[in-house]
Amino acid sequence: MAKQNKVSVITLGCSKNTVDSERLMRQLKANNFKLKDDPNEADTVIINTCGFIEAAKEESVNTILNAIALKNEGKIKKVIVSGCLSERYKDELQKEIPEVDVFFGTENYEGIIKEIGGELKRELLSERLLTTPSHTAYLKISEGCDNPCSFCAIPLMRGKHKTKSIEELVREAEFLAKNHTKELILIGQDTTDYGKDLYQKRNLAELITRLSEIEGIEWIRLMYVYPSHFPEDLMEVMANNPKVCKYIDIPLQHISDDVLRSMRRGITKRRTVEMLNELHKKIPGVTIRTTFIVGYPNETKEDFNELCEFVKEFKFDRIGVFTYSVEESTPSFILGDPVTEKEKVRRKNKLMEIQQTISHEKNLSLLGKKLRIVVEGREGDYYIGRSYRDAPEVDGEVLIPMKNKALKVGKFYNAEVFDCNEYDLYANV
Secondary structure (H helix, E strand, O other): OOOOOEEEEEEOOOHHHHHHHHHHHHHHHHOOOEEOOOHHHOOEEEEEEOOOOHHHHHHHHHHHHHHHHHHHOOOOOEEEEEEHHHHHHHHHHHHHOOOOOEEOOOOOHHHHHHHOOOOOOHHHOOOOOOOOOOOEEEEEOEEOOOOOOOOOOHHHHHOOOEEOOHHHHHHHHHHHHHOOOOEEEEEOOOHHHOOOOOOOOOOHHHHHHHHHOOOOOOEEEEOOOOHHHOOHHHHHHHHHOOOEEEEEEOOOEOOOHHHHHHHOOOOOHHHHHHHHHHHHHHOOOOEEEEEEEEOOOOOOHHHHHHHHHHHHHHOOOEEEEEEOOOOOOOHHHHHOOOOOHHHHHHHHHHHHHHHHHHHHHHHHOOOOOEEEEEEEEEEOOEEEEEEOOOOOOOOOOEEEEOOOOOOOOOOEEEEEEEEEOOOOEEEEO
16 A cells, blocks of 8 residues: 555544554654644544543544545545544444544554554554643553443443553653653553552552652652542552652542442442541642532432532532433443433533632632642743642643743742632742
8 A cells, every 4th residue: 555644643532542642643753654733734634533422422423524524525535533432333433434444443553554554663662752742741551441330431442451561651751751751640541450450459659659760750640540449558659759749630420329329439428538538638738639420310409419518518629520421331321311411511510610619719728828830831921830739631720920030831930829710820930
């Protein structure tokens, strides 16, 4: 097959997909393909799809159809579809959109490279071409998930939990550090399960300790922590290792025992509260981010009110709220979708209004305090920064007036907070 020289990679969905695309793009570059941001300038378009919830599936299908339109107009020659949606619905997609040249599942770098006339460079599999700012990078420490959550289709798309070895991850992190990465954001479908298959124990604490020894790495941030099996030794590392951000992303999904039981979360309200109190006790100053699902089929008004009271009482630093999405082939599919979309949105908005007040109160408590921040860029009259309390894309920002001395993107500074709003802080360096 004649080589198509110009390739555009479109990434949809979560940060795990971002890492997959970055690894693929490194392979493309090593095969001397020219990478193009604009699909209109490419010969081949590769779409790394998401199939997690209905809205993500719609976005993926629309992106595929837009690429097909470009192909029909003669602007591009080949359309390749990969990722979660393709993994889960390959047969249906081939029937519905036959204009796509080929469908691949997740992480099939070799198949994609061969399809466009290249060859996999195995010695480069630990290298990536970053699409995030160079000073911050995601590090995917595992693939797949063993948890039986009733609403989740991830095991159908990503399979069982598979740990990446410490040695492999250290090599990847060393490559990133040599390319100016200072913040590692650890991700996986369930990061607290790290090591249980490969090492017969959960040893996330050991991995984090090894990563913290890499020269150039200044922050290590932990995402996607599963609440029912938080490792005890991890708390100690987070409390005492200065490179580990005192920040935990721990999706709770709900607090009502009836809903948690139906969701198959493997934890009760009582154990959840005990675990959260333990985190605050053993990791002083920890920032906790969580997510909740509203409108789950058996969530009654009483269950939702219980969730609201829990959020008011516990006062999380950050929360995200999702409306329930029916996913075929998941255990909760048989429950139907009895809560109307209007009611789901109402519940989501009410929960976010409660959190908005809490977030403002927490920001007000930081006035006059000093925070270490990393500068992300410039926007209008401000430098945009983040503290250890803020993960990129999902949390607030620290805005620093341009009247401060010239600041460099990717550099760390000490800043003093002088003002705030509900979600963002204003500070001077």
